Amino acid sequence: MQWLEAGIVFETEDLFAQTAAELVCNIFYDLGLSGVVTEDPVPVSDHGVRGRVIGYLPVDEALEQTRADLEQMASGLSARHPVRCTLEFTPCDDQDWANAWKDHFFVQKIGRNIVVRPTWRDHVPEPGEVVIDLDPGMAFGTGTHPTTAMCLEMVEKHLAPGTAFLDVGTGSGILMIAAQKLGAKTVWGVDNDGVAVKIAAENLERNGIFAGGNACRIMRADLVTGVDRAFDLVTANILSEVIVALADDVGRVVVPGGLLVCSGIIEPKQAMVEAKLTACGFDIIERKTTDLWVCLVARRTP
Incomplete structure (x- = not known):
């Protein structure tokens, strides 16, 4: 199956950044996606930040309507909140999709001894570590957030x-x-x-x-x-x-x-x-x- 990478780039004030990311994520969830990739916002001015949320849409008979809905919802978000949204679309095939979302996840040490290891990453455990082998798929919760x-x-x-x-x-x-x-x-x-x-x-x-x-x-x-x-x-x-x-x-x-x-x-x-x-x-x-x-x-x- 072919996939379309849909990215919503948003700009807002730094104090509203996390709320903006949450609102953009909700756009994808409202369209039926069970998971997204959220890139951490980066400063673009003294008080402004830019972030991006990525979702993957199947290229099927519903794509044009889904794309139109995505654009309409992003426009509505910009109208209701202090967030400026722009959309980016990049085609990718099965292999590109399989690798693209995995590139965002790495081995992480959390807390005193917890280590979260994506199943495609190598890690040699140290004594006392609690290693969690994880394949997030389309579900939220990888330790990155x-x-x-x-x-x-x-x-x-x-x-x-x-x-x-x-x-x-x-x-x-x-x-x-x-x-x-x-x-x-x-x-x-x-x-x-x-x-x-x-x-x-x-x-x-x-x-x-x-x-x-x-x-x-x-x-x-x-x-x-x-x-x-x-x-x-x-x-x-x-x-x-x-x-x-x-x-x-x-x-x-x-x-x-x-x-x-x-x-x-x-x-x-x-x-x-x-x-x-x-x-x-x-x-x-x-x-x-x-x-x-x-x-x-x-x-x-x-």
Whole structure:
């Protein structure tokens, strides 16, 4: 199959950069793409930055309509927000596509001992390293994004061996794999995207973890719908508004005194998320910020 690389280049003020990247990513998601490549914004003036988000569109009978929709949505974004968008299109075949997106991912050291290794990269583990072999495919969560990296750091810091772990919006399954390798006895994940569920299951198997039964389970579900037990540590690396929606029900799946790690939060919405979690019976015990993204650790009140 032929593919069309679609890049949306955006320019905005530096304080709005992460929000702009999130909004551009949402354009691709609204068109049905399950994953994109986001290049970090770079300064172009004293207060301005330029970034790019790339998606790959199949060249089929729907391409012209998809391309038109993409252009219309990018134009609408520029009209509603302080973001100037331009589009770039580059044809590529199967082989180009297979190599193009892989070029963006490298071996990464995260936290004290976690190493994320894309399956096509070589790495010789050092003593004590927790190596996660990952093929992100079209699912979010490779460790390259600050929100994923911060979640991994918090899982490494707060997960007690032998406890139960749940990941809401599991994407590539990276947090599930990390939790299991760090000693969790029970590891569950949920995602509302069937593609992500499939990719997560494949990544679990790459790391010697097989979903099925109560010890390891991955489900397609909307947030925690269908989760019928409570966990010691729950992660949710999802958008701010989705965390707010999740907060009303998440206490049901966190044991009293258990922890909820939330990321995917942009700084302007941090106060909104914290207020909602507090109102739903959680105490914020830790905050971490990277590049205007926020990760919160909250304890469910006993």
